[in-house]
Amino acid sequence: SALSEAKRWPVHVEVRLKSRASARFDTIRKHVQTFVASHDRLGIPSVLEGWQDLPELAASVEIINICETPCTKQSLSRAEMMLHVHVYQPSDGDSFEEFATGTGNGSEDDDTMAASVCELPNRSWEGLWNSLIYAGDIKLKLLDYIHATLLLSDAGVDFNLVSWNRVVLLHGPPGTGKTSLCRALAQKLSIRLSHRYSHARLLEINSHSLFSKWFSESGKLVQRLFNSINELIEEEDGFVVVLIDEVESLTAARAGAMAGTEPSDGLRVVNALLTQLDKLKHRKNVLIMSTSNLVNAIDSAFVDRADIVQFIDLPTREAIYEVLRSCLCEVIAKGVVAPAKIPTLKQAQMFEVVTKAGDDHTCKTEDPHEKQKYLGLRVLKLATQCRSQQMSGRALRRLPVLALARYLGMGSTAQTSETGTNGSATGVADIDI
Ligand code: ADP
Numbered sequence: 243s244a245l246s247e248a249k250r251w252p253v254h255v256e257v258r259l260k261s262r263a264s265a266r267f268d269t270i271r272k273h274v275q276t277f278v279a280s281h282d283r284l285g286i287p288s289v290l291e292g293w294q295d296l297p298e299l300a301a302s303v304e305i306i307n308i309c310e311t312p313c314t315k316q317s318l319s320r321a322e323m324m325l326h327v328h329v330y331q332p333s334d335g336d337s338f339e340e341f342a343t344g345t346g347n348g349s350e351d352d353d354t355m356a357a358s359v360c361e362l363p364n365r366s367w368e369g370l371w372n373s374l375i376y377a378g379d380i381k382l383k384l385l386d387y388i389h390a391t392l393l394l395s396d397a398g399v400d401f402n403l404v405s406w407n408r409v410v411l412l413h414g415p416p417g418t419g420k421t422s423l424c425r426a427l428a429q430k431l432s433i434r435l436s437h438r439y440s441h442a443r444l445l446e447i448n449s450h451s452l453f454s455k456w457f458s459e460s461g462k463l464v465q466r467l468f469n470s471i472n473e474l475i476e477e478e479d480g481f482v483v484v485l486i487d488e489v490e491s492l493t494a495a496r497a498g499a500m501a502g503t504e505p506s507d508g509l510r511v512v513n514a515l516l517t518q519l520d521k522l523k524h525r526k527n528v529l530i531m532s533t534s535n536l537v538n539a540i541d542s543a544f545v546d547r548a549d550i551v552q553f554i555d556l557p558t559r560e561a562i563y564e565v566l567r568s569c570l571c572e573v574i575a576k577g578v579v580a581p582a583k584i585p586t587l588k589q590a591q592m593f594e595v596v597t598k599a600g601d602d603h604t605c606k607t608e609d610p611h612e613k614q615k616y617l618g619l620r621v622l623k624l625a626t627q628c629r630s631q632q633m634s635g636r637a638l639r640r641l642p643v644l645a646l647a648r649y650l651g652m653g654s655t656a657q658t659s660e661t662g663t664n665g666s667a668t669g670v671a672d673i674d675i
Pocket of ligand 1: 561
């Protein structure tokens with residue numbers, strides 16, 4: 243229809259520069275815009291190629307990523323896209339700095355490492371966003387939320403009429419990628435908002451040390467920590483993401499105090515935290531992200547302040563397939579396992595449809611198509627097993643290590659050259675839970 247033809251999808255193009263590149267960002271942006279415009283269609287998402295032949299880009303650029311969109315099409319034509327090109331140069335991974343909140347009276351002992359700060363975008367978090375796989379569009383939904391708050395802030399909406407707290411809470415079983423998702427989102431935001439903020443920082447609060455180490459001091463620690471946060475956000479051209487991990491350890495105390503089971507120190511800490519959070523909501527350039535394994539243990543006053551309370555569940559069979567596939571592709575790419583083509587989830591599901599139930603998925607031929615089909619069905623079967631064992635994303639990413647250890651334990655070597663002609667199948671076949 244005419245309406246759907248008129249629809250243009252925002253397509254974000256992220257251009258990562260080399261560490262030592264000194265080119266101007268806006269020059270690179272113009273070159274990339276011209277280069278992208280020379281394509282009739284772009285794969286969504288995809289890694290752009292071909293720019294390596296252009297000297298002005300080759301000298302400075304490391305990678306160009308065309309990011310995912312809410313659109314389900316695998317590629318878009320030029321007319322269907324509204325391009326947003328973001329150029330960034332990540333800081334090196336070691337730019338972390340411990341953030342002491344000691345009393346400042348010179349004694350080292352009372353410096354509690356309650357938080358750490360890193361510059362964003364950071365090399366440590368490169369690739370994290372893409373490595374996290376969820377059913378549904380959780381990641382894009384979170385990004386959209388931030389965009390919505392920015393739009394409203396820019397429009398100068400009256401906070402008495404429309405208000406939000408800039409607090410996001412992710413909860414769910416351990417190992418489902420909640421902390422990683424917060425970091426990945428912070429990284430994404432720093433790239434996407436670079437035209438607005440000249441720099442960005444991620445401040446990670448260690449709830450345990452903040453709360454338990456110096457129990458009676460904790461109220462003061464929260465105060466001091468937020469003083470430091472306030473200093474950071476004073477710089478209005480800087481964006482600050484505050485990550486409060488395992489927030490239940492901070493806020494369970496108040497419930498305990500009310501029930502008369504906890505000393506009042508706990509109550510003071512939580513009250514201090516909530517008061518400070520309330521003060522931050524008027525600041526444009528800050529976002530609070532928190533995670534919890536036990537949502538029921540969190541103070542309801544905290545949950546109430548979260549604009550988004552997102553449940554992050556254990557991965558579905560389909561998500562597990564994608565995680566396992568990414569693990570396998572990596573060990574193949576690094577030469578630990580002999581080369582093999584692991585089918586995409588869609589391909590594997592097609593193989594499954596055309597394969598009769600009860601077929602023993604053995605691969606007797608060297609035919610590449612048969613081999614791919616065999617691998618796809620094997621990994622799907624493994625995904626089903628992992629799902630029935632309720633494995634978390636963290637447990638899945640560990641599987642290759644366990645599989646390789648078992649393989650080595652069987653007296654084989656991990657050398658691809660010695661795995662023989664059947665090497666690829668052996669590498670996969672050994673991954674068994
Ligand atoms: P949580 O904070 O929920 O305990 P983490 O963020 O510490 O989980 O996750 C640990 C690691 O597990 C991640 O860095 C990632 O490698 C892996 N992981 C967890 N969930 C997923 C997922 N949904 N997709 C891909 N990898 C995942």
